[in-house]
Amino acid sequence: MSDMVYIFFGSGDFAAGLLVALAERGILPEMVISTPDKPRGRGLKIRPGPVAEASKRLGIPLLQPAKLSSPDFIASLPRADFILLSDFGRILKKPILEFPKIASLNLHPSLLPLWRGAAPIERSLMAGGPYGITLFAMDEGTDTGPVVLQEELPAASVSPYPTKGELVKEYLRRAPELIKAGFEGLIKGSLRPVPQEGEPTYAPRIEKSELWPDWGREAEAVARHINALSPKPGARVLFGGKLLKLLRAVPVPEPKDQPGKVIIGDKWLAIACSDGAVRIEELQPEGRRPMSAREFTLGLRL
Missing domain, CATH: 3.40.50.170 (Formyl transferase, N-terminal domain)
Known part of the structure; x- marks a missing residue:
């Protein structure tokens, strides 16, 4: 060589x-x-x-x-x-x-x-x-x-x-x-x-529309979609009028709610899908650094 x-x-x-x-x-x-x-x-x-x-x-x-x-x-x-x-x-x-x-x-x-x-x-x-x-x-x-x-x-x-x-x-x-x-x-x-x-x-290029997950799909497909875009360009969701980049997710059977609804629990955050939800493990609020969902939810209570 x-x-x-x-x-x-x-x-x-x-x-x-x-x-x-x-x-x-x-x-x-x-x-x-x-x-x-x-x-x-x-x-x-x-x-x-x-x-x-x-x-x-x-x-x-x-x-x-x-x-x-x-x-x-x-x-x-x-x-x-x-x-x-x-x-x-x-x-x-x-x-x-x-x-x-x-x-x-x-x-x-x-x-x-x-x-x-x-x-x-x-x-x-x-x-x-x-x-x-x-x-x-x-x-x-x-x-x-x-x-x-x-x-x-x-x-x-x-x-x-x-x-x-x-x-x-x-x-x-x-x-x-x-x-x-x-x-x-x-x-x-x-x-x-x-x-x-x-x-x-x-494998066509990722379109801008794909940065916004389809919450009407099954939780497993949504979780894989989110993770496929992490860390860049990052899947997105609006929460409280502000943009959140979603950086890591896993599917979970509960909670069940209207697809797309952001659900805040005790030190956790989930988003409802058609058959359960995705639990968000890491995210990045607009204008801030990446953080765990636990850190983000604790910050909401301050």
Whole structure:
């Protein structure tokens, strides 16, 4: 592995976490490719994205091309054995896919062909699993290329109702070794990509309307929906005219009430659904830090 060279493509939070996890294990890319800086945050100031920030912090050379198809961009890339892409938001075309000596790979946070697309972590959580990661060789489709390696999470490694943050943490703990094994296997010829098997499912982007749970659904589905959006962007509910972000929930059979009604108990908070309720274990009041439901309800009595 010491002479192996790869280029990392990524832009979002998951990709930034992956880049850091790889760096911590000494699996450093020769160069990082990310998206151009753009207006971000409340002030809409021009800022780098998560991967660009991580690359600068780690001291890895960074390019942020406006057009991936530009001949000047391709000519500026260092010779490499692999491209490794994750959470990039753009599909690479043949000139770049064929650029590395050995393969262009993608680390995708689902068990392909399940949950192809932009929001695989959220959609798999909403479905209640299964959970896992896939390293595959890219083609010009959306997450359609042949599988190099795949790892399903054992049930014991995650809680019964995991949040997106918990699942991401577990994926990032496991992904570097899977990627390293993929690199080594392809270099040695002991691994060959195999076509994806099974019926595909799709993971479209999370719409703004989905941030507001449908309380008319069953409690289990609502709890999984809330946890799939935590910590970001966060499911929402209005309480006392103010916005609450819901960060962790579990289904409970009681109390029963009109779906959507917020019920405050002795150091607990629940929201009624069609067949029971979800007990909110962690939340974030508007303009404040995240806190436990117990802390929030105690604050209401002061």
